[in-house]
Amino acid sequence: MSKLALFGGEKTRSHPFPAYNTMGEAETEAVLRVMKSGVLSRYQGSWGEDFLGGPEVLAFEKEWSTHFGSKHTVAVNSNSSGLQLALGACGVGYGDEVIVTPYSICVSATAPLVWNATPVFADIDPNTLGLSADSIRRCLSPRTKAILVVHLFGCPADMDEILTLAREHKLHVIEDCAQCPDATYKGKKAGTLGDIGVFSLNYHKHIHTGEGGMCTTNDDALARKMQLIRNHAEAVVGPMGETELTNMIGYNFRLTELQAAIGRVQLTKLAGEVATRQKYAKAVIDALEPYDFIQSQKLHDRTHAYYTHPLLFDANRCGVSRERFVEAVRAELAPFAGLEHEGVPVNQAYVKPLYHLPLFQKRMAYKDGFPFTGKEKYEAGTSPVAEEMHSRRLWSHKFAIGSLSEDDVQDAIRGFRKVCEHIKELRV
């Protein structure tokens, strides 16, 4: 095998990989259909025929429910709004604690603050990278109201254990499914296991509408509350005769007809996209199997949606740091076309555990430190597994996405393997 590109050898792949673009003719036609109708959004923030949105939104919600096997779907303008809806509908409020993961995008931990509840960080499981049930148990208190689970990178968390715990303690479970559409756990789709599942349709996701989100639930009352909070609840509860007023503060979290029309077409592509990602990720896993310093997640009773493909690195087994390994892999490969500014899509770590954010370190969300009590545990080391993933173990790549050909994936694999074969040369 030739010299490593890091040391001046030839790159394994120097021309860019194909850009990711899930949009096609059908989406253009759907947009034109809505444009020609002139009705780009049909919502009215008052109790009446248009309170629940126009025909595209209603059809999209119905089709989403059918695809995911949920009784209800509530369309919103982002996953972030959806998490807010979900927590609000579950009655989360001042004085409550919500157990969250430190290893996700910030909104998975900050959403409870919007309702003046405080986030409590449990630790993650080193295999699923989602919340560990044991760690959740250690974080329970009389104030705990809900658990916000993130199925990180597309891998469902250990839901049986988490749901058992939630039932024992009468807690709501919200699943953040932004990264895991169509992933399954024991044969059921993620997003239908807890009380509410919240999906993202932002540009970076498996399928998208530019921005957008979908909330699934089997519970009639939770669905109704989410519909209310989505669309100016306070103006609507009176006319509709709703007497429970907790969290009935309305927002405008409405998805437009244009986005819904695009989403309906995108949804038909989801299963194919996820199947392709699973096939490509498996090719990478099989190719890296001989190298004992790289480990894959064990999936047995679940399927992964591979938003990105996470792998673990063991520096003790090869005498090379994760940083050096990732640097060498990046040197071998090329970026995605049009995304050259992002560099080669191979990353180390993910996010710094979220309690390191100034918001938590300074306990400053609203005026005068409200709603923090000062007793929250946000110091470094709060979640040792997440810290270890961040500082030493986790690396990930995007060479499993559906816009790639089999040959593209093989190029990425050749790059990975070349570095693995030369690993000793990376020791310093």
Ligand SMILES: Cc1ncc(COP(=O)(O)O)c(C=O)c1O
């Ligand atoms: C796990 C997770 N949760 C929430 C979000 C927020 O999604 P949105 O941009 O739709 O608000 C994202 C977006 O990247 C995410 O990855």
